[in-house]
Amino acid sequence: MSGTHLARLLDGVSRERPVYAALARSVRALVLDGRLALRTRLPAERDLATALGVSRTTVTAAYDRLRDEGYVESRQGAGSWTALPPVRMSSAEPQPATFGRTRATPDDPSFIDLGCATPGAPASFDEAVAAAVAELPRYSAGPGYEPAGLESLRQIVADGYAARGVPTRPDQIVVTSGAQQAFTLLTHLLAQPGDAVLVERPTYPHALGALRRRGVRLVPVGVNEGWDVEQAAGAMRQAAVRMAYLIPDFQNPTGRLMPAAERAALADATRHADTFTIIDETFADLAHDPDAPREPPFAAYDTGGRVITIGSASKLLWGGLRIGWIRTTAPLARRLTLAREPFDMASPVLDQLIVRELLLRVDEVRTERAQSLRRNRDALAAALRERLPGWEFRLPEGGMSLWARIGAPVATPLAEAAERLGVRVVAGPVFGVDGVLEDYVRLPYVLPPATLRAAVDRLALASQQAETAPPPRPLPTV
Template sequence: MGTRYVGGSQLARMLGDVPQERPYYAALARAVRGLVLDGRLALRTRLPAERDLAAALGVSRTTVTAAYDRLREEGYIESRQGAGSWTALPPTTMSALAPRAVPARVGAADTRFGTAHPLAATPGFIDLGCATPGAPAIFEEAVAAAVAELPRYSSGPGYEPAGLAGLREMIAARYAEHGVPTRPDQIVITTGAQSAFTLLTQTLVEAGAPVMVERPTYPHALGALRRHGARLVPVGVNEGWDVELIAGSMRQAAVRLAYTVPDFHNPTGLLMGEDDRAALVDAARRADALLVADETFAELAHDPAAPRTAPMAAFDTGGRVISVGSASKLMWGGLRVGWIRATAPLARRLTVAREPVDIASPVIDQLIVQELMARVEEVRAERAQALLRGRDALAAALRERLPGWEFGLPQGGMSLWARMGAPVATALSEAAERRGVRVVPGSVFGADGVLEDRVRLPYVLPPETLREAVDRLAAAYEEVRSAPPPRPLPAYV
């Protein structure tokens, strides 16, 4: 049984207003099942005793007992005499969520979500798996200026493990603009945000150590942690950040590092409020944990003139928050430039630690980013205009062709996080690919096989392309809905 648990009052708060249907125990069981499938209630979490949940909900113990019995029959609860009950997934669901074989023509695409699909260059193929746009309009000017600047550096060795001084100064100044005083020696330039997070993982996480991750979250962050042997402790954020529940999970799992995407979260698009940021930093302090804030999408508000939420580090007084940024989403994915903001001693440690991996980041890429950073508001305005147009076109097409799907309209970022009427995301992705459109199933963004009723839909492509993609998705969804349910795999010995 897992070491995590949820109290009666906590679970009652997560359940909210359970529909007053008859029999009530069935509605209660359905609500708990929804929390498990949606990822908000982690697998292997010990549930409250029946009398505790009954008292918190104001119902009879018999009602809770009947609900638990229903969930036990369905496979969403496992129990052991004297040990209590904890959440689970039924065997048939687990087999349905298991990775399926992919055709040879697709190659390893299912393990590389977020990168270009092998068929992306095929005429008519629409790739909704890659949430990144092309370069901005001023890109060629920035490249020309960077090339003109390059001779100043070409007489030297070209290796700057911490990054070019001028770029570090600009990034530090950007943090200061947003209320986080930062010196250049607190910045380490990396070869993209993924390289930054991998470097942090290798430097700060021991094999087997518990690391808190959001569910859903960025798949490649999960990959880096798994490769390093970390023990993942997921917390659900589909409906936002439940800081009380997160704080409890930090203490119960003895977490020493937590990874969060507070700014236009990937994939949900949610923006963490300042009160929650302050509370999360305080929770990390009380748990004696480091907090890695992925700010890759922080500059991508759809209204660039709107007041920006203070960075996570603004609420930190003890050097506990480590910030990760990137030029890839705002500027261009081909610019492999990211950065880490940390305390100066940790920045020096990371600079030494990265030398056996990639020594330093490309000088020309850093110079291009430096030029674009000097005109960052132009880039933000261009991005906001295009993303808002794509978001609204995608949302309108979904409402027309797939009216049963649910989604919110994010105020920033690059994708919608859509909820379907059934846990068929993996089957949908396969059916959609046969129709020439790639979509990433929600389970890829989780650590434990849930989120099969969700898909991430980026809106970085032109509106007319997005509308065509939704037409194909609608046809694929109809095929999946009308297909017979998968049979459970037979046992073998």
């Protein structure tokens, strides 16, 4: 990273006193919240001093402090790079909280699960199911296998993209058994073990799991404060990134919405890096004001067919409908259809018909979701401000979660304490690549306001326990 780029991330640090301590504290914060990736080579002391307008002695003192704390490593002649201090935990230390519903929910009806950001079915669900069942006999005489998906569903999905300014034909759509299968298919087709893949930090944990199983090298770029196009472009060049995975629409978990100018710039950067870009639009229809102008789809800036979009029924419609889709070029769509055969032959016909019926009512569903999510978001935010005033968060304009900074690197013990008190939350490190984000938690607001307020009451108690718990005893040195 150049001195100029790091100085921009450290804006205002030279006005604090003492400057060297403020500089060390700010670099440490950048590492911990993921905006400065681990193993990033820091600028030379003279270059950073010039960019910040401070003395070289100040930068040297800051680097020395960071080395003492374990956030910087150096080698004579090779420079300095970011790191994390080694952590030695006792064998009795609790394991990090898992994501979503990977663990069974306790039978206690008072248990509150904030690990899963998925709402129940919309009001029009029963009507859509009845219409789909009435339509089913038209398909039951055939084999029931449509590897690319039902033509009628693919047409509606294609029309949705065309209405947003991205002309699309049905043969460019592949219906999958959920967005997770869509992403897994793409990783198997486009990335080989050892390839570099750019990911946001934080990002969707199950996508990280699919990439790790594929054996790729993860190249994270921080998005806690938004997308840094220069940093992402530099990472793609330096790591020879083969594929990028981005969530520009109400990003999971931060809730951020990528502006049009940054979409255009990032699309240009991926094109110059000859990188396939997978855009996850799972949350794209979840604006809290459905009448607000929408940002153009990332695919609108694609000029070479290397931007591939994933959509899903699980967030807007219902998680029990395991239907997703991929929008890409027609040739790649045909390859994906063949590639899915070892996984499953096709998605369930009835589920596809239900999704089709709900998409015919999509404006009604969007309005219902917006009203519910906005009400729940405001209730959760009010409860946090009252019971946990030290926690920091921004109100997203869409999506389903608050990304809360809890003020201390205790997210994992907080999650463990919260579960003992009857509420499940997911700690920040689950959303990252290399152990940072320990001062964040994700808080979905898909549950009713009264339930969310009860959850915050328990989180306040868990926070006290986590902050006052004694540190783990280190293992004896052998």
